[in-house]
Amino acid sequence: MTNKKILITGASRGLGLAISKKLSSQYELILHASSKESFTTTLPNSHILCADLSNPEQVSDFCKQLKKEHGGELYGVINNAGVTFDNSLIFQPEKAIDTMLNVNLRAPIMICKTAMKIFSLSKKGVIINISSVVGETGNAFQAVYASTKAGLVALSRSLAQEVAALNEEHSIRVLSISPGFIETDMTDKLPEKEKEKYLKMIPSKRFGKAEDVAELISFLLSEQSAYVNGTNIHINGGLA
Template sequence: MERKKVLITGASKGLGLAIAKRLSAEYTLILHASKPESFVEEISGSHVLCADFADSDQLANFCKQLKKEHGDELYAVINNAGVTFDKPLNFQPEREIDAMLSVNLKAPIMISKTAMKVFGLNKRGVIINISSVVGETGHAFQSVYAATKAGLVALSKSLAQEAAALSNEHEIRVLSVSPGFIETDMTAVIPETEKEKILGMIPAKRFGKVDDVAEAIAYLLSDKASYINGTNIHINGGLI
Protein backbone atom coordinates (compact mmCIF):
# COMPACT_ATOMS: atom_id res chain seq x y z
CA MET A 1 0.00 0.00 0.00
CA GLU A 2 1.41 3.38 -1.03
CA ARG A 3 2.07 5.71 1.85
CA LYS A 4 0.42 9.12 2.05
CA LYS A 5 2.55 12.18 1.36
CA VAL A 6 2.81 14.90 3.98
CA LEU A 7 4.50 18.28 3.55
CA ILE A 8 6.17 19.80 6.61
CA THR A 9 7.53 23.33 6.26
CA GLY A 10 10.34 24.53 8.49
CA ALA A 11 11.45 20.93 8.98
CA SER A 12 15.20 21.40 9.26
CA LYS A 13 15.33 21.58 13.08
CA GLY A 14 13.33 22.17 16.25
CA LEU A 15 9.61 21.47 16.16
CA GLY A 16 9.50 20.78 12.42
CA LEU A 17 12.22 18.15 12.69
CA ALA A 18 10.52 16.54 15.69
CA ILE A 19 7.27 16.31 13.73
CA ALA A 20 9.13 14.81 10.77
CA LYS A 21 10.81 12.17 12.92
CA ARG A 22 7.50 11.25 14.55
CA LEU A 23 5.68 10.88 11.20
CA SER A 24 8.48 9.26 9.18
CA ALA A 25 7.47 5.67 9.94
CA GLU A 26 3.94 6.12 8.64
CA TYR A 27 4.10 8.75 5.89
CA THR A 28 6.25 9.72 2.93
CA LEU A 29 7.53 13.14 3.89
CA ILE A 30 8.17 16.26 1.84
CA LEU A 31 10.46 18.39 3.96
CA HIS A 32 11.00 22.11 3.50
CA ALA A 33 13.84 24.35 4.62
CA SER A 34 15.09 27.69 3.38
CA LYS A 35 18.25 26.00 2.06
CA PRO A 36 19.62 22.42 1.91
CA GLU A 37 22.41 23.01 4.41
CA SER A 38 19.86 24.03 7.06
CA PHE A 39 18.95 20.41 7.82
CA VAL A 40 20.64 19.19 11.00
CA GLU A 41 19.45 15.61 10.48
CA GLU A 42 18.46 13.50 7.49
CA ILE A 43 15.13 11.68 7.39
CA SER A 44 15.47 8.54 5.29
CA GLY A 45 13.11 8.25 2.33
CA SER A 46 11.97 11.86 2.45
CA HIS A 47 11.83 14.42 -0.35
CA VAL A 48 13.35 17.87 0.09
CA LEU A 49 12.06 21.17 -1.30
CA CYS A 50 13.92 24.36 -0.43
CA ALA A 51 12.78 27.97 -0.63
CA ASP A 52 13.13 31.21 1.29
CA PHE A 53 9.50 32.10 1.95
CA ALA A 54 10.46 35.73 2.57
CA ASP A 55 11.13 35.90 -1.18
CA SER A 56 7.83 35.98 -3.09
CA ASP A 57 9.39 34.51 -6.24
CA GLN A 58 10.85 31.57 -4.32
CA LEU A 59 7.51 30.99 -2.60
CA ALA A 60 5.68 30.97 -5.94
CA ASN A 61 8.19 28.53 -7.42
CA PHE A 62 7.92 26.33 -4.33
CA CYS A 63 4.16 26.04 -4.77
CA LYS A 64 4.55 25.22 -8.45
CA GLN A 65 7.18 22.57 -7.71
CA LEU A 66 5.07 21.07 -4.93
CA LYS A 67 2.09 20.68 -7.23
CA LYS A 68 4.16 19.39 -10.15
CA GLU A 69 6.17 16.80 -8.21
CA HIS A 70 3.76 15.72 -5.48
CA GLY A 71 0.37 17.31 -6.13
CA ASP A 72 -1.73 14.28 -6.98
CA GLU A 73 -0.38 12.30 -4.01
CA LEU A 74 -0.40 15.08 -1.43
CA TYR A 75 -2.43 14.11 1.64
CA ALA A 76 -1.51 16.68 4.27
CA VAL A 77 0.29 19.96 4.87
CA ILE A 78 1.79 21.08 8.16
CA ASN A 79 2.57 24.78 7.92
CA ASN A 80 5.24 25.06 10.58
CA ALA A 81 7.84 27.47 9.17
CA GLY A 82 8.05 30.71 11.11
CA VAL A 83 10.34 33.58 12.03
CA THR A 84 10.26 36.25 14.71
CA PHE A 85 12.19 39.43 15.40
CA ASP A 86 11.35 40.50 18.92
CA LYS A 87 11.43 44.24 19.50
CA PRO A 88 9.04 47.17 20.05
CA LEU A 89 7.00 47.94 16.95
CA ASN A 90 8.30 51.53 17.07
CA PHE A 91 11.77 50.19 16.30
CA GLN A 92 10.84 47.34 13.96
CA PRO A 93 12.41 47.74 10.49
CA GLU A 94 9.96 47.25 7.64
CA ARG A 95 12.08 44.43 6.23
CA GLU A 96 11.53 42.45 9.44
CA ILE A 97 7.80 43.14 9.35
CA ASP A 98 7.67 42.00 5.72
CA ALA A 99 9.64 38.84 6.54
CA MET A 100 7.30 37.83 9.36
CA LEU A 101 4.20 38.51 7.28
CA SER A 102 5.61 36.57 4.33
CA VAL A 103 7.02 33.53 6.15
CA ASN A 104 4.44 33.21 8.91
CA LEU A 105 1.24 34.09 7.07
CA LYS A 106 1.54 34.55 3.30
CA ALA A 107 3.44 31.29 2.81
CA PRO A 108 0.82 29.18 4.66
CA ILE A 109 -1.91 30.92 2.67
CA MET A 110 -0.28 30.23 -0.69
CA ILE A 111 0.70 26.67 0.21
CA SER A 112 -2.82 26.01 1.48
CA LYS A 113 -4.21 27.40 -1.77
CA THR A 114 -2.07 24.92 -3.70
CA ALA A 115 -3.07 22.05 -1.42
CA MET A 116 -6.79 22.84 -1.44
CA LYS A 117 -6.87 22.53 -5.23
CA VAL A 118 -5.49 19.00 -4.90
CA PHE A 119 -7.67 18.14 -1.91
CA GLY A 120 -10.75 19.39 -3.74
CA LEU A 121 -10.15 16.90 -6.54
CA ASN A 122 -9.30 14.04 -4.18
CA LYS A 123 -12.11 14.93 -1.74
CA ARG A 124 -9.72 14.46 1.15
CA GLY A 125 -6.76 16.08 2.84
CA VAL A 126 -5.57 17.73 6.04
CA ILE A 127 -3.98 21.11 6.71
CA ILE A 128 -2.53 21.84 10.14
CA ASN A 129 -1.28 25.37 10.72
CA ILE A 130 1.13 25.85 13.60
CA SER A 131 0.01 28.96 15.43
CA SER A 132 1.13 30.04 18.92
CA VAL A 133 -0.24 30.92 22.32
CA VAL A 134 0.73 34.55 21.64
CA GLY A 135 -1.72 34.61 18.76
CA GLU A 136 -4.44 34.64 21.42
CA THR A 137 -2.79 36.34 24.39
CA GLY A 138 -0.50 38.79 22.62
CA HIS A 139 3.02 39.45 23.89
CA ALA A 140 5.12 42.56 24.31
CA PHE A 141 7.72 43.03 21.56
CA GLN A 142 6.01 40.39 19.41
CA SER A 143 3.20 42.48 17.95
CA VAL A 144 3.70 41.44 14.33
CA TYR A 145 4.58 37.84 15.16
CA ALA A 146 1.46 37.53 17.32
CA ALA A 147 -0.67 39.05 14.56
CA THR A 148 0.58 36.48 12.04
CA LYS A 149 -0.14 33.61 14.43
CA ALA A 150 -3.65 34.89 15.12
CA GLY A 151 -4.12 35.05 11.37
CA LEU A 152 -3.35 31.34 11.06
CA VAL A 153 -6.17 30.48 13.44
CA ALA A 154 -8.63 32.54 11.39
CA LEU A 155 -7.28 31.05 8.15
CA SER A 156 -7.79 27.52 9.44
CA LYS A 157 -11.37 28.10 10.58
CA SER A 158 -12.28 29.85 7.34
CA LEU A 159 -10.76 27.19 5.08
CA ALA A 160 -12.58 24.45 6.96
CA GLN A 161 -15.84 26.27 6.26
CA GLU A 162 -14.88 26.82 2.61
CA ALA A 163 -14.25 23.11 2.11
CA ALA A 164 -17.75 22.37 3.40
CA ALA A 165 -19.30 25.10 1.25
CA LEU A 166 -17.68 23.76 -1.92
CA SER A 167 -18.55 20.10 -1.44
CA ASN A 168 -21.25 18.19 0.41
CA GLU A 169 -19.18 15.03 0.53
CA HIS A 170 -15.53 15.37 1.43
CA GLU A 171 -12.90 14.39 3.99
CA ILE A 172 -11.00 17.69 4.07
CA ARG A 173 -10.00 19.05 7.46
CA VAL A 174 -8.24 22.29 8.34
CA LEU A 175 -7.22 23.21 11.85
CA SER A 176 -4.54 24.99 13.83
CA VAL A 177 -2.38 24.04 16.78
CA SER A 178 -1.20 26.65 19.27
CA PRO A 179 1.82 25.49 21.27
CA GLY A 180 2.61 27.31 24.49
CA PHE A 181 6.20 27.85 25.55
CA ILE A 182 8.05 24.96 23.95
CA GLU A 183 11.79 24.42 24.38
CA THR A 184 13.18 25.42 20.96
CA ASP A 185 15.74 27.84 19.53
CA MET A 186 13.02 30.50 19.39
CA THR A 187 12.30 30.30 23.13
CA ALA A 188 15.93 29.79 24.17
CA VAL A 189 16.57 33.52 23.84
CA ILE A 190 13.95 34.42 26.47
CA PRO A 191 15.67 35.93 29.56
CA GLU A 192 15.76 33.67 32.62
CA THR A 193 13.71 36.12 34.70
CA GLU A 194 10.98 36.04 32.05
CA LYS A 195 11.12 32.23 31.90
CA GLU A 196 10.57 32.00 35.66
CA LYS A 197 7.57 34.31 35.36
CA ILE A 198 6.08 32.23 32.54
CA LEU A 199 6.72 28.96 34.39
CA GLY A 200 4.68 30.27 37.29
CA MET A 201 1.67 30.55 34.97
CA ILE A 202 1.87 26.93 33.73
CA PRO A 203 -0.05 24.40 35.87
CA ALA A 204 2.06 21.58 34.41
CA LYS A 205 5.08 23.28 36.02
CA ARG A 206 7.33 22.73 33.03
CA PHE A 207 7.95 24.03 29.55
CA GLY A 208 6.74 21.88 26.70
CA LYS A 209 8.93 19.58 24.63
CA VAL A 210 8.81 19.42 20.85
CA ASP A 211 7.74 15.79 21.18
CA ASP A 212 4.62 16.91 23.07
CA VAL A 213 3.52 18.79 19.98
CA ALA A 214 4.72 16.12 17.52
CA GLU A 215 2.59 13.46 19.24
CA ALA A 216 -0.48 15.67 19.00
CA ILE A 217 0.17 16.33 15.30
CA ALA A 218 0.44 12.59 14.64
CA TYR A 219 -2.95 12.03 16.26
CA LEU A 220 -4.59 14.95 14.45
CA LEU A 221 -3.42 13.56 11.10
CA SER A 222 -4.86 10.14 11.82
CA ASP A 223 -8.33 8.83 11.03
CA LYS A 224 -8.99 8.75 14.78
CA ALA A 225 -9.20 12.56 14.63
CA SER A 226 -11.60 12.65 11.68
CA TYR A 227 -14.14 14.77 13.59
CA ILE A 228 -11.62 17.40 14.73
CA ASN A 229 -11.94 20.21 12.22
CA GLY A 230 -12.05 24.00 11.98
CA THR A 231 -10.73 24.53 15.48
CA ASN A 232 -7.59 25.56 17.35
CA ILE A 233 -5.88 23.02 19.61
CA HIS A 234 -3.92 24.38 22.58
CA ILE A 235 -0.82 22.51 23.72
CA ASN A 236 0.41 24.66 26.58
CA GLY A 237 0.41 22.75 29.85
CA GLY A 238 -2.65 24.68 30.98
CA LEU A 239 -1.00 28.09 30.62
CA ILE A 240 -3.16 30.66 32.37
Protein backbone atom coordinates in the same frame (compact mmCIF):
# COMPACT_ATOMS: atom_id res chain seq x y z
CA MET B 1 3.85 3.00 6.01
CA THR B 2 1.28 4.49 3.63
CA ASN B 3 1.69 6.12 0.23
CA LYS B 4 0.36 9.38 1.67
CA LYS B 5 2.74 12.32 1.47
CA ILE B 6 3.00 14.98 4.19
CA LEU B 7 4.62 18.39 3.65
CA ILE B 8 6.36 19.92 6.67
CA THR B 9 7.74 23.44 6.36
CA GLY B 10 10.65 24.51 8.54
CA ALA B 11 11.61 20.86 8.91
CA SER B 12 15.36 21.11 9.38
CA ARG B 13 15.41 21.93 13.10
CA GLY B 14 13.41 22.49 16.27
CA LEU B 15 9.72 21.71 16.17
CA GLY B 16 9.72 20.88 12.47
CA LEU B 17 12.48 18.30 12.90
CA ALA B 18 10.70 16.68 15.85
CA ILE B 19 7.49 16.44 13.80
CA SER B 20 9.43 14.96 10.89
CA LYS B 21 11.03 12.30 13.06
CA LYS B 22 7.67 11.34 14.55
CA LEU B 23 5.97 11.02 11.15
CA SER B 24 8.83 9.42 9.21
CA SER B 25 7.74 5.86 10.00
CA GLN B 26 4.12 6.54 9.06
CA TYR B 27 4.24 8.69 5.92
CA GLU B 28 6.36 9.70 2.98
CA LEU B 29 7.62 13.18 3.84
CA ILE B 30 8.25 16.33 1.85
CA LEU B 31 10.64 18.36 3.98
CA HIS B 32 11.06 22.07 3.49
CA ALA B 33 13.89 24.37 4.55
CA SER B 34 15.46 27.48 3.08
CA SER B 35 18.40 25.42 1.74
CA LYS B 36 19.55 21.80 1.57
CA GLU B 37 22.53 22.70 3.74
CA SER B 38 20.10 23.38 6.60
CA PHE B 39 19.46 19.65 6.98
CA THR B 40 21.86 17.87 9.33
CA THR B 41 19.60 14.85 9.82
CA THR B 42 18.66 12.45 7.03
CA LEU B 43 15.28 10.78 7.32
CA PRO B 44 14.12 7.77 5.29
CA ASN B 45 11.26 8.06 2.81
CA SER B 46 11.67 11.81 2.47
CA HIS B 47 12.07 14.43 -0.25
CA ILE B 48 13.63 17.85 0.19
CA LEU B 49 12.00 20.94 -1.29
CA CYS B 50 13.70 24.27 -0.62
CA ALA B 51 12.55 27.89 -0.76
CA ASP B 52 13.05 31.18 1.03
CA LEU B 53 9.53 31.75 2.33
CA SER B 54 10.19 35.46 2.77
CA ASN B 55 10.49 35.73 -1.03
CA PRO B 56 7.07 35.64 -2.79
CA GLU B 57 8.61 34.54 -6.10
CA GLN B 58 10.33 31.57 -4.45
CA VAL B 59 7.09 30.66 -2.68
CA SER B 60 5.29 30.67 -6.04
CA ASP B 61 7.93 28.38 -7.56
CA PHE B 62 7.82 26.17 -4.47
CA CYS B 63 4.05 25.72 -4.78
CA LYS B 64 4.31 24.89 -8.49
CA GLN B 65 7.00 22.30 -7.78
CA LEU B 66 4.98 20.83 -4.90
CA LYS B 67 1.95 20.36 -7.14
CA LYS B 68 3.95 19.01 -10.08
CA GLU B 69 6.12 16.52 -8.17
CA HIS B 70 3.88 15.47 -5.29
CA GLY B 71 0.33 16.54 -6.11
CA GLY B 72 -0.90 13.03 -6.77
CA GLU B 73 -0.08 11.73 -3.30
CA LEU B 74 -0.17 14.84 -1.11
CA TYR B 75 -2.38 14.17 1.91
CA GLY B 76 -1.18 16.51 4.63
CA VAL B 77 0.38 19.95 5.07
CA ILE B 78 2.03 21.14 8.28
CA ASN B 79 2.69 24.88 8.00
CA ASN B 80 5.31 25.08 10.73
CA ALA B 81 7.96 27.53 9.46
CA GLY B 82 8.02 30.83 11.30
CA VAL B 83 10.27 33.70 12.32
CA THR B 84 10.14 36.44 14.92
CA PHE B 85 12.12 39.61 15.44
CA ASP B 86 11.15 40.85 18.88
CA ASN B 87 11.09 44.62 19.09
CA SER B 88 8.80 47.48 19.95
CA LEU B 89 6.64 48.20 16.91
CA ILE B 90 7.83 51.81 17.08
CA PHE B 91 11.38 50.67 16.29
CA GLN B 92 10.61 47.62 14.14
CA PRO B 93 12.28 47.95 10.70
CA GLU B 94 9.91 47.58 7.75
CA LYS B 95 12.09 44.76 6.38
CA ALA B 96 11.59 42.75 9.57
CA ILE B 97 7.82 43.39 9.43
CA ASP B 98 7.67 42.24 5.80
CA THR B 99 9.71 39.12 6.56
CA MET B 100 7.41 38.07 9.42
CA LEU B 101 4.29 38.73 7.35
CA ASN B 102 5.68 36.80 4.38
CA VAL B 103 7.08 33.79 6.22
CA ASN B 104 4.46 33.43 8.95
CA LEU B 105 1.28 34.26 7.04
CA ARG B 106 1.60 34.89 3.31
CA ALA B 107 3.58 31.71 2.58
CA PRO B 108 1.14 29.49 4.54
CA ILE B 109 -1.78 31.10 2.69
CA MET B 110 -0.19 30.32 -0.69
CA ILE B 111 0.72 26.78 0.36
CA CYS B 112 -2.85 26.27 1.62
CA LYS B 113 -4.13 27.52 -1.73
CA THR B 114 -2.04 24.92 -3.56
CA ALA B 115 -3.01 22.15 -1.15
CA MET B 116 -6.71 22.99 -1.48
CA LYS B 117 -6.46 22.67 -5.27
CA ILE B 118 -4.87 19.24 -4.86
CA PHE B 119 -7.29 18.09 -2.17
CA SER B 120 -10.32 19.23 -4.18
CA LEU B 121 -9.60 16.46 -6.68
CA SER B 122 -9.22 13.65 -4.15
CA LYS B 123 -11.69 15.23 -1.69
CA LYS B 124 -9.41 14.28 1.20
CA GLY B 125 -6.52 15.83 3.06
CA VAL B 126 -5.47 17.59 6.25
CA ILE B 127 -3.92 21.03 6.74
CA ILE B 128 -2.49 21.91 10.14
CA ASN B 129 -1.27 25.47 10.65
CA ILE B 130 1.06 26.02 13.58
CA SER B 131 -0.08 29.15 15.43
CA SER B 132 1.03 30.20 18.93
CA VAL B 133 -0.38 31.04 22.33
CA VAL B 134 0.58 34.68 21.69
CA GLY B 135 -1.85 34.74 18.77
CA GLU B 136 -4.57 34.82 21.41
CA THR B 137 -2.92 36.46 24.41
CA GLY B 138 -0.71 38.95 22.60
CA ASN B 139 2.79 39.70 23.85
CA ALA B 140 4.79 42.86 24.31
CA PHE B 141 7.43 43.35 21.60
CA GLN B 142 5.79 40.67 19.44
CA ALA B 143 2.94 42.66 17.91
CA VAL B 144 3.65 41.62 14.32
CA TYR B 145 4.51 38.01 15.19
CA ALA B 146 1.35 37.66 17.30
CA SER B 147 -0.73 39.17 14.50
CA THR B 148 0.55 36.61 12.00
CA LYS B 149 -0.18 33.76 14.39
CA ALA B 150 -3.70 35.02 15.03
CA GLY B 151 -4.09 35.19 11.28
CA LEU B 152 -3.31 31.48 10.96
CA VAL B 153 -6.16 30.62 13.33
CA ALA B 154 -8.60 32.72 11.29
CA LEU B 155 -7.26 31.22 8.06
CA SER B 156 -7.79 27.66 9.32
CA ARG B 157 -11.33 28.26 10.54
CA SER B 158 -12.31 30.06 7.36
CA LEU B 159 -10.88 27.40 5.06
CA ALA B 160 -12.69 24.63 6.92
CA GLN B 161 -15.96 26.48 6.31
CA GLU B 162 -14.99 27.16 2.71
CA VAL B 163 -14.41 23.47 2.01
CA ALA B 164 -17.89 22.65 3.31
CA ALA B 165 -19.42 25.38 1.14
CA LEU B 166 -17.73 24.06 -2.00
CA ASN B 167 -18.04 20.30 -1.40
CA GLU B 168 -21.06 18.50 -0.04
CA GLU B 169 -19.10 15.28 0.46
CA HIS B 170 -15.45 15.46 1.42
CA SER B 171 -12.86 14.38 3.96
CA ILE B 172 -10.81 17.58 3.98
CA ARG B 173 -9.94 19.09 7.35
CA VAL B 174 -8.21 22.37 8.22
CA LEU B 175 -7.22 23.28 11.75
CA SER B 176 -4.56 25.05 13.76
CA ILE B 177 -2.68 24.33 16.94
CA SER B 178 -1.31 26.90 19.36
CA PRO B 179 1.74 25.71 21.28
CA GLY B 180 2.69 27.51 24.47
CA PHE B 181 6.27 27.65 25.65
CA ILE B 182 8.02 24.78 23.89
CA GLU B 183 11.72 24.09 24.42
CA THR B 184 13.24 25.18 21.09
CA ASP B 185 16.06 27.46 19.98
CA MET B 186 13.48 30.29 19.96
CA THR B 187 12.65 29.93 23.66
CA ASP B 188 16.32 29.31 24.50
CA LYS B 189 16.92 32.97 23.70
CA LEU B 190 14.65 34.11 26.55
CA PRO B 191 16.42 35.54 29.64
CA GLU B 192 16.29 33.26 32.69
CA LYS B 193 14.09 35.72 34.59
CA GLU B 194 11.57 35.61 31.75
CA LYS B 195 11.60 31.81 31.74
CA GLU B 196 11.00 31.71 35.50
CA LYS B 197 8.11 34.16 35.17
CA TYR B 198 6.36 32.08 32.52
CA LEU B 199 7.04 28.81 34.30
CA LYS B 200 5.06 30.08 37.29
CA MET B 201 2.09 30.67 34.98
CA ILE B 202 2.01 27.10 33.67
CA PRO B 203 -0.07 24.65 35.77
CA SER B 204 1.91 21.69 34.41
CA LYS B 205 5.03 23.31 35.92
CA ARG B 206 7.22 22.65 32.93
CA PHE B 207 7.84 23.91 29.42
CA GLY B 208 6.59 21.70 26.63
CA LYS B 209 8.84 19.57 24.49
CA ALA B 210 8.85 19.47 20.72
CA GLU B 211 7.89 15.80 20.99
CA ASP B 212 4.66 16.79 22.79
CA VAL B 213 3.60 18.78 19.75
CA ALA B 214 4.76 16.04 17.36
CA GLU B 215 2.52 13.52 19.14
CA LEU B 216 -0.46 15.85 18.74
CA ILE B 217 0.30 16.35 15.04
CA SER B 218 0.47 12.58 14.54
CA PHE B 219 -2.96 12.18 16.11
CA LEU B 220 -4.52 15.02 14.12
CA LEU B 221 -3.35 13.48 10.83
CA SER B 222 -4.85 10.11 11.72
CA GLU B 223 -8.34 8.76 11.14
CA GLN B 224 -8.87 8.77 14.92
CA SER B 225 -9.24 12.56 14.73
CA ALA B 226 -11.63 12.55 11.76
CA TYR B 227 -14.16 14.77 13.60
CA VAL B 228 -11.60 17.40 14.62
CA ASN B 229 -11.97 20.22 12.14
CA GLY B 230 -12.06 24.01 11.84
CA THR B 231 -10.78 24.60 15.34
CA ASN B 232 -7.69 25.76 17.20
CA ILE B 233 -6.14 23.36 19.69
CA HIS B 234 -4.04 24.69 22.56
CA ILE B 235 -1.05 22.68 23.75
CA ASN B 236 0.40 24.83 26.51
CA GLY B 237 0.36 22.97 29.82
CA GLY B 238 -2.67 24.97 30.99
CA LEU B 239 -1.16 28.41 30.44
CA ALA B 240 -4.02 30.89 30.75
